Amino acid sequence: MEVDQNPRVLQQKLKALKKTGKSVGLVPTMGFLHEGHLSLVRQARRENDVVAVSIFVNPIQFGPKEDLASYPRDFERDAALLEAEGVDFIFAPEVADMYPEGYGTYVDVEGEVTGRLCGASRPGHFRGVATVVSKLFNIVAPERAYFGSKDAQQVAVIRRMASDLNFDFEIVACPIVREADGLALSSRNVYLSESKRQDALVLSQSLFMAREMIEAGERSAFAVRDAISERIRQVPSAEVDYIEVVDAFSLEPLETLSGTVLIALAVKVGKPRLIDNLQIEVK
Amino acid sequence: MEVDQNPRVLQQKLKALKKTGKSVGLVPTMGFLHEGHLSLVRQARRENDVVAVSIFVNPIQFGPKEDLASYPRDFERDAALLEAEGVDFIFAPEVADMYPEGYGTYVDVEGEVTGRLCGASRPGHFRGVATVVSKLFNIVAPERAYFGSKDAQQVAVIRRMASDLNFDFEIVACPIVREADGLALSSRNVYLSESKRQDALVLSQSLFMAREMIEAGERSAFAVRDAISERIRQVPSAEVDYIEVVDAFSLEPLETLSGTVLIALAVKVGKPRLIDNLQIEVK
Structure with a gap:
């Protein structure tokens, strides 16, 4: 398993692998992994030659009063879990790798799909999500990308964006994983x-x-x-x-x-x- | 030379060609071609195995009081010119092929690069440009994309967007072509x-x-x-x-x-x- 911080470096490595005919599955995460994430990783592992998992707490999808600073992180534990699942690449950029000085491009998904639910109570949230996912899609250029259904609106927004912007790959939504007593993992x-x-x-x-x-x-x-x-x-x-x-x-x-x-x-x-x-x- | 109207059809054809190791050059245009466009096409022809030229008068980059309806068009003449230059694919979608019912995703490039010049006098113009170019980039997934330097700000905006969103290919800016008396071709x-x-x-x-x-x-x-x-x-x-x-x-x-x-x-x-x-x- 390799860990990459630089988008360009990972992009070129994966490009070389794809030229040899390998399929790539992407699992975007914000880290602090639980069984929900691991269920995505396992499905990606079954369906692709190469599995890349991104771990990036994306600041632009948090509102000013939200929990960006306190969002839980544990890279060592995440890396050990992913190694055990046979993941090939972890992409773990710093904020400056994703949004360098002078950064200015944002992807907006408008309409019903973002106007209600979390889009109404978290203004700017889905702009942040659509932007970082567009970037990850271009960096990894996967055959398939895996998202959890707990974030149902996120899945709908990403499907809309991928279709609108003509991204050429499959968006896979995986079922919610729950504790024995029913609590959705988060x-x-x-x-x-x-x-x-x-x-x-x-x-x-x-x-x-x-x-x-x-x-x-x-x-x-x-x-x-x-x-x-x-x-x-x-x-x-x-x-x-x-x-x-x-x-x-x-x-x-x-x-x-x-x-x-x-x-x-x-x-x-x-x-x-x-x-x-x-x-x-x-x- | 093939003419495609459907984004998905062109995307799959080019994907198959790229799998055989061919490089693809993209020249995005709004048609009504002149020597300026043809200079881009010739450079693309020299530098790539496959050349795709898009002809699409993109409605979302025109303001409500601008010349969308009267913008000059002559597809037959354009196709003949491109055939003569040895172009492989013309991509000529209708508006509904690019922006189907329910479409809602837009790419915004913010900051100095869009705030002044044409960005100030044509609000929304570069949002339309960045959106359609993102779509063309995903449909064609070229090795190189060619733009005319007459639209200098457009080149700066597209470079910013391509870098920000991690598009993995070269943006080539070609010199302005002028009439003998100095008038820039347009x-x-x-x-x-x-x-x-x-x-x-x-x-x-x-x-x-x-x-x-x-x-x-x-x-x-x-x-x-x-x-x-x-x-x-x-x-x-x-x-x-x-x-x-x-x-x-x-x-x-x-x-x-x-x-x-x-x-x-x-x-x-x-x-x-x-x-x-x-x-x-x-x-």
Whole structure:
């Protein structure tokens, strides 16, 4: 396994490998890896000759009042985990490698896909995501890029961007990985105290409840949303940022459930803001 | 020579060719080709195994009051010229091929490089340019891309974007091609009446005068700018949009001339707005 910090160096190494016919899979991460990330790495490992994992806490996707400075990091542990998964390249640039002096180019994804959900409560967030992912796409030029479905809106934004800008490769969205009790894995779970961790189960539990309602025949988005809201209100430390019931591809809000439905939550549980979601096919 | 309208079809054809080790040169144009374009095509032909020329009047780089509807077009003539130059692929998409229903991604280049000159008088113009060029770069994935130096700021913006977004290929800027009397070739010259065409010579003549001043020792940007302004004022039909004396790479305004200096003009001569520039090494 090689560790590269310089974009140009990694780009040229991968270019040489691709000339020999090797396929490359990219797993972009912000590090502090958990089983969710590792599930992406394993799928990339199965489907490609060469696997590159980027570890970069991208400053431009954090708002001024967000947790950039305190975002958890542990490069040594991450590197050991990736080595054990048979990863070929870690790309670990510093901020100045990605955004050198004079940097000025940003990728904006406009419309429904960024206007709601996290796009509404985190202005500039998806501009930061789309920009860094464009850069990673050009540096690695993968055959396939792997993203976790926990960030469902991020997947929708990246699909939109990749299609709009004619990037020529496959975007693979992998299922959410959960703890045994249902909590979706997140690097930010480390912020949770033992009691808040218990409170945080309300995200997944309210989603599972919504799934049961829909499986029992409920087709009103309002009714589903309302039941989730009611369920979360029972946990005093939980403060809803949004509860959205939308089309999974366009992220347009639904009134009547049909097609591929995404139910997405963002909830502050004490200090950390957690997200979770459920995707369900409705006939 | 093949003509493709569908981005995906061209992308896959070129991908197959690149897999056999062929290098690809891209010449992006808005059609209505003149000797300036053909000089780019000839250089691309000399330097690459495969040459692709795009012909696309990109609507998103035109402002609401600009000449999108009347922009001159003649595909049959363009195709014949390119066939004669030994071009391999013409990429001629329709607007809906490039910006299908639901399109929402734009590339913004911020800072000095877009804030002044044409960026100031044509808001949104370089966003349109950077977006379409990003798309063309991804569709064609060339080894080299060729641009005319008449659009000096466009070259600076594209260099900035390509470097910022880690595009992995060479941006080649080719010299301005002029008529015998000095008029820089432009598809928009077709708008000029015989008398206005004569008036339009003031752009190149004032630039040549500036070059003589600098060669004779003038180092004050203000003096050069003032002399150009005075010279243009002698032509009643000519209305200055801007006269800028800047660093050729950063486009930052200069007080004292040194390094690679760009003198750039935009002047309305009757209806059409014409641009011209001079790049000069100053010790």
